Amino acid sequence: xSVGAPRGxxxxxxxxxxxxxxxxxxxxxxxSPGHDVTISxxxxxxxxxxxxxxxLEISSPASASVLISRLQLDCELEAxxxxxFGSGEPRDLFVTVDDPKKHVSxxxxxxxxxxxxxxxxxxxxxxxxxxxxxxxDFDWLRIKLEDSQPTHxxxxxxxxxxxxxxxxxxxxxxxxxRMKALDKFLKRVADHPVLSFNPHLNAFLTAKDLNKxxxxxxxxxxxxxxxxxxxxxxxxxRPAEFCAMGEYLDTFSQKLGTIDRISQRIxxxxxxxxxxxxxxxxxxxxxxxxxxxxxxxxxxxxxxVTTSCGALEDLSDNMSQDFLPVLREYVLYIESMxxxxxxxxxxxxxxxxxxxxxxxxKQEDRTPIPVEVEKCQDKVECFNADLKADWxxxxxxxxxDFKQLLTGMADKNINYYEKSQAAWESLITLLQxxxxxxxxxxxx
Amino acid sequence: xxxxxxxxxxxxxxxxxxxxxxxxxxxxxxTMLLLRQRLVTAQALGFRTRCSPKPHPTITPSxxxxxxxxxxxxxxxxxxxxxxxxxxxxxxxxxxIMADSGxxxxxxxxxxxxxxxTESENNIINTMVERGTALLKKMEISVAEAxxxxxxxxxxxxxxxxxxxxETRPAESVSEGGTPVAPDTLWRRYSEFELLxxxxxxTYPYIxxxxxxxxxxxxxxxxxxADNLDPDFVERRRVGLENFLLRLASHPxxxxxxxxxxxxxxxxxxxxxVLETGFQDKADSRLKSLSAMFRVKxxxxxxxxxxxxxEDLSTVISQLLRIRARVADRLYGVYKVHGNYGRVFSExxxxxxxxxxxxxxxxxxxxxxAASIDDILEEEEHYADQLKEYxxxxxxxxxxxxxxxxIQYELEMAAQDLSYKKQQKEELETGTVRIFSLKGMTSKLxxxxxxxxxxxxxxxxxxxxxxxxxxxxxxxxxxxxxVEKAWNDIERFKEQKEKDLREALISYAIMQISMCKKGIQVxxxxxxxxxxx
Numbered sequence: 014x015s016v017g018a019p020r021g022x023x024x025x026x027x028x029x030x031x032x033x034x035x036x037x038x039x040x041x042x043x044x045s046p047g048h049d050v051t052i053s054x055x056x057x058x059x060x061x062x063x064x065x066x067x068x069l070e071i072s073s074p075a076s077a078s079v080l081i082s083r084l085q086l087d088c089e090l091e092a093x094x095x096x097x098f099g100s101g102e103p104r105d106l107f108v109t110v111d112d113p114k115k116h117v118s119x120x121x122x123x124x125x126x127x128x129x130x131x132x133x134x135x136x137x138x139x140x141x142x143x144x145x146x147x148x149x150d151f152d153w154l155r156i157k158l159e160d161s162q163p164t165h166x167x168x169x170x171x172x173x174x175x176x177x178x179x180x181x182x183x184x185x186x187x188x189x190x191r192m193k194a195l196d197k198f199l200k201r202v203a204d205h206p207v208l209s210f211n212p213h214l215n216a217f218l219t220a221k222d223l224n225k226x227x228x229x230x231x232x233x234x235x236x237x238x239x240x241x242x243x244x245x246x247x248x249x250x251r252p253a254e255f256c257a258m259g260e261y262l263d264t265f266s267q268k269l270g271t272i273d274r275i276s277q278r279i280x281x282x283x284x285x286x287x288x289x290x291x292x293x294x295x296x297x298x299x300x301x302x303x304x305x306x307x308x309x310x311x312x313x314x315x316x317x318v319t320t321s322c323g324a325l326e327d328l329s330d331n332m333s334q335d336f337l338p339v340l341r342e343y344v345l346y347i348e349s350m351x352x353x354x355x356x357x358x359x360x361x362x363x364x365x366x367x368x369x370x371x372x373x374x375k376q377e378d379r380t381p382i383p384v385e386v387e388k389c390q391d392k393v394e395c396f397n398a399d400l401k402a403d404w405x406x407x408x409x410x411x412x413x414d415f416k417q418l419l420t421g422m423a424d425k426n427i428n429y430y431e432k433s434q435a436a437w438e439s440l441i442t443l444l445q446x447x448x449x450x451x452x453x454x455x456x457x
Numbered sequence: 458x459x460x461x462x463x464x465x466x467x468x469x470x471x472x473x474x475x476x477x478x479x480x481x482x483x484x485x486x487x488t489m490l491l492l493r494q495r496l497v498t499a500q501a502l503g504f505r506t507r508c509s510p511k512p513h514p515t516i517t518p519s520x521x522x523x524x525x526x527x528x529x530x531x532x533x534x535x536x537x538x539x540x541x542x543x544x545x546x547x548x549x550x551x552x553x554i555m556a557d558s559g560x561x562x563x564x565x566x567x568x569x570x571x572x573x574x575t576e577s578e579n580n581i582i583n584t585m586v587e588r589g590t591a592l593l594k595k596m597e598i599s600v601a602e603a604x605x606x607x608x609x610x611x612x613x614x615x616x617x618x619x620x621x622x623x624e625t626r627p628a629e630s631v632s633e634g635g636t637p638v639a640p641d642t643l644w645r646r647y648s649e650f651e652l653l654x655x656x657x658x659x660t661y662p663y664i665x666x667x668x669x670x671x672x673x674x675x676x677x678x679x680x681x682x683a684d685n686l687d688p689d690f691v692e693r694r695r696v697g698l699e700n701f702l703l704r705l706a707s708h709p710x711x712x713x714x715x716x717x718x719x720x721x722x723x724x725x726x727x728x729x730x731v732l733e734t735g736f737q738d739k740a741d742s743r744l745k746s747l748s749a750m751f752r753v754k755x756x757x758x759x760x761x762x763x764x765x766x767x768e769d770l771s772t773v774i775s776q777l778l779r780i781r782a783r784v785a786d787r788l789y790g791v792y793k794v795h796g797n798y799g800r801v802f803s804e805x806x807x808x809x810x811x812x813x814x815x816x817x818x819x820x821x822x823x824x825x826x827a828a829s830i831d832d833i834l835e836e837e838e839h840y841a842d843q844l845k846e847y848x849x850x851x852x853x854x855x856x857x858x859x860x861x862x863x864i865q866y867e868l869e870m871a872a873q874d875l876s877y878k879k880q881q882k883e884e885l886e887t888g889t890v891r892i893f894s895l896k897g898m899t900s901k902l903x904x905x906x907x908x909x910x911x912x913x914x915x916x917x918x919x920x921x922x923x924x925x926x927x928x929x930x931x932x933x934x935x936x937x938x939x940v941e942k943a944w945n946d947i948e949r950f951k952e953q954k955e956k957d958l959r960e961a962l963i964s965y966a967i968m969q970i971s972m973c974k975k976g977i978q979v980x981x982x983x984x985x986x987x988x989x990x
Contacts, residue, residue, distance in 0.1 A: 261808055268805040275797045282794055286787035293780045300773040303766065306955045310962045317966070412812055416990045419819070423984035427977050434973035437966045444963050 107131045108203045108218065110196035113188045114145075123147050124183065126192055128199065130218045136210065142219050148173070150223050151195055157213035158202065164399040165208060166353050166407060168201035169345035170194070171338070190338050197342070201410070207399075248362040252397070258404060259354055266347045273340050276332060283329050287322055294318035310444050317436040324432040331425045339418050343411070350407065357396050364389035590712040597640075598706055598721060599624045600699035603691045604644070619691055620644040621698055625721050643724035647672070650698060653720050656731050657711060658853075659739045662860045663943035664711060665950045667704035668849030670697025676841065678782040678789070678834075689835075693842060700846070710946070751866045757940060763947065764858040771851040774844055781841060785834050796827030815990035822983040829979070833972050840968065843961040847954065854950070857943055864939050868932045875925040882918045885911055 112127040130142040151170055158167045171194035181187060202208050217223065251259075294315045301311035367389055371382045602622040610616045626640035650669055657666045674690050702721070705711045716734065719727050802820030806813040 264808050265805070268801055268808075271801045272798070272805075275794060275801065278797075279791060279794050282787065282790040286784065286791055289780060289784045289787050293777075293784050296773060296777045296780055300770075300777065303769045303773065307958055307962075310959055314962055314965070317969070412990065415812070416987060419987040419990070420984050423980045423987060426980040427984070430973040430976040430980070434970055434977070437969045437973070441963060441966050441970070444959060444966070447959075 104204070105133045106203045106209055108199045110192055110199055113192050115183060116147075122183070123149075124188055124191075126195060128218060136215055137219065139219075144218065144221065146217070146223070148191070148195070150217065151198065153223065154202075154213060154217045155198075158208055158211055161211060161213065162208060163356055164353070164396040165205070166350055166400075166403040167208065168198050169342060169349050170198055171342065172345075186334060190334055193335075194338060194342055205403075205406075248358045249365050251358060251361070254401070255354060255357065255397075259351070262347050262351055262354070266344055269340055269344050269347070273337065273344075276337055276340070280329055280333055283325060287325050287329070290318060290322050290325070294322065309447070310440075313440045313443055317433075317440050320436040321433040324429045328425050328429040332422070336418065336422055339414065343414070346407075350404075353400060353403075357393075357400055360389075360396050361393050364393045590707050590709060592706045592712040592718070593628070593703075595628055596625050596721075597628050598699075598702050599640075600695050600702065601640075601642075603695045605686075606646075617686070618646055619686070619694075620646045621695055623702070623721060641722065643722070645720070645724075647694075647698075649720070649728070650701065652728070652731060653717065654701075655740065656716055656734065656736050657705075657714065658856070659736045660714070660716075660734070661710060663857060663939050664708070664946050665850065665853045665857055666711070667701055667708070668846060668853060669701055670694050670842070671845060671849070676778040676782050676845070678785040693838060697842060697846070709949070751862070753862050753865050754869055756862055756865055759944070760858045760861045760940075764855060767851040767854040767858070771848060771855075774848040774851075778841060778844055778848070781837075785837065789830055789834060792830035793827050795823050799824035799827065812990040815986045815988070818989075819983045819986035822979050822986065826976070826979040826983075829975055833968070833975070836968055836971075837965075840961060840965045843957070843964075847958065850950075850954070854947075857947070861936075861939060861943060864932070864936045868929070868936050871925065871929045871932045875922065875929055878918055878922050878925055882915060882922065885915050885918070 107130070109129045110126050111129070113124050114126075116123055116125055125145040125147045128142075128144050128146050130137070132140060148170075152173060155167055155170055158165075171191050202214060208214065297311050297315035297318065301308045301315065304311060364386070367386045368382075371380075371386045374380045375382060600621050601624045604620050604622070605617055606620050607615055607617050622642055622644055624640040624642050647669075654666060654669055657664070670693070674687075705714075705717055711717060716727075716731055719730050723730070799820040802816045802823065806816035806820070809816060
């Protein structure tokens, strides 16, 4: 896998801020810090400040990310309406997850999904790829991403474990819900300016056989313990903005939980309503059987009730399959975000601890502050910058996602009522026709 | 009012129908109405009057001019449809039918799907009225209000009960700017309505007497009160009682009943008047017919199938009402839980910046949605009441069928009795014993009776036979008359039922459409708010 600074795409653009090694990745392969920022001619007009070379502060490597994220912010605000996941720049990596298939082997049964990629990026040898992956593979990818990009928020995966007795892992509904979540996950990663350039993602999307290293679990644990060393430090003062983030996440998570409970309650009530409604329709049918003139009207009413039942079923299904999973996924997302915040705290704590120690030593025997401490400071600043950038992006996406989710919910409800109304209206025309028929025959 | 010098009223009345009435004329007419009431009362109480000797005044051209009569009163010009009681008249109702205007009967406004169910119910009432009984042509009837009273009951205990105000006023022409005549009013309690109905049931056993609204609230869903003093229940009962009176007033036979007329017009003396009719005695026979277990050999097949039909109808409507109550309960739950969205959206909006406003307003719409179910379900109660009326009607139908069976049974018994006697006579005359009897055997064994004895027996039998034949003839005639009258009313009832139930279904459909429209409205509003997030 080639590692190097991304070269600019062949389009008009400015000189890029590139080739800055990510400070935190000193222990691993250096990864590219920034997404290609090609500002098209149109956007130039809207951001005169940048194109005219307004002086920017590029005093520390961290600012690079800040600059990039600021550019992203402006671009994305405009692109919001059209591109829910978009970063506003022309997208050059498209991924899709679809086509679930069941595989039966002697050891186990599992589902694979087709992962299709279309891209113009140079990091990819071919413009198109199509591979099959299973949930395990997605899990592997996520862990890899988290390990290699600890300062970035990695989108969540749908729940890993399902109670075998309770949920049918191979039912169409379950597979479909999971597939949609996996698709979302991959799209979010692909849209992330940093994560999308991760070589593990590349491997995931392109390799025929994902050569997951043995002792995957061990590796994960090792990675964690490395970080835990840093966790021995106590954090002095968390900057206010990160406190605010933490609080926001807590409250938001709570509210989502409430919404989840309310939605489930509504589903339960709707289901009971549906049961009664079906019986109700049946009585009208039974009545119709013993009537002559009233038979058709009564059958008509029974029919309308049945139609309403069907429409209600659709509504409920939609809520449970499309609405609730997204809610739950956001709760997972929030957990991820909280984790990242915690990691940031740890990094800051480590820095503060080392700094304190170094200062003390300096006072004692005039040892200069070691480079490591400075490196720590860089780490902290970088983390903070990355986090803030990701936070902004996360907020934007959240806004889009919930807008979509809630308008979708409203739409489904409107659909339900429309179907029901149409049925009843056609019944009225039927009944009134009959009425005028009878009246004219009376007066004749 | 133009003076009347002769007893002829034709032509003059037609002319009156064209003209408008002044207040003075209205007042005079009101006075005449009162006078007429007094006259009728007097007749009902058995006083001979110079009017027709029949207890119920009928229209006769020979009626002395100074006494008001039906024909005179009938000329309260074009019949005004009964507008929805008290102040709720809507513009729709002004389109209502004018009977006597010669226009084809149309139940207006059904095409307008915004009509509420109360209005639709009034369409039914108005339809009844358009058939134009004599009573309805001359007076408007309404149960305008309800009130609470306390008093001592039969066991001398204080009790609180509800009374209902019955208003009657002359059917007036539409006068421009004229104030309507003040109505005659009196107060009645539910038990008096019951007494009236019992009287009618007994007096007209071949008529399907309209039912009263339920005494106690049944088929309630949990939010609805089962308390008789609950204002919503009282209000629905008021409507039901009015409906009852209008059904009576538009019945071709019952509307002419004097006791009914007194019920509407005489507050004080009514109870005595009812008891005076002596209907209690007949009440026993009716009770007998209802509870008796007897087997009829040859019932009229139409009655049998009608009885079965009404049993089926009763079952199915009961089922429907029960399930409807459960459905209402569930629907209530669904709507109300949505109110929780309102609260959580509001709380959530507090921590959001750009999304806050949209969420907050959407939350309000969710509250509106949750609150809307109360009105929706209240309206549905009207539908339930319409169904209940027909549920109770089935009882009346069954009682008519039972009465027929009783008469038929008596007829069969009389015939059987007669044929037995004839056989006996034949036996005695010919000496053959066809019917085994102990008496016959003993007399054979222990000696014949003397010829004189036998002759007197035969004579007695012949007498008995003659009486029996007379009785049979009577019974036959009674049965035939009953069947004819009953079947007449049954046909009328069938037509009424078909029409009313179809109207009820239409109004139910309209309610459903209205509910859907409201739902769409609220969710569209919420969607707009979400879009602004």
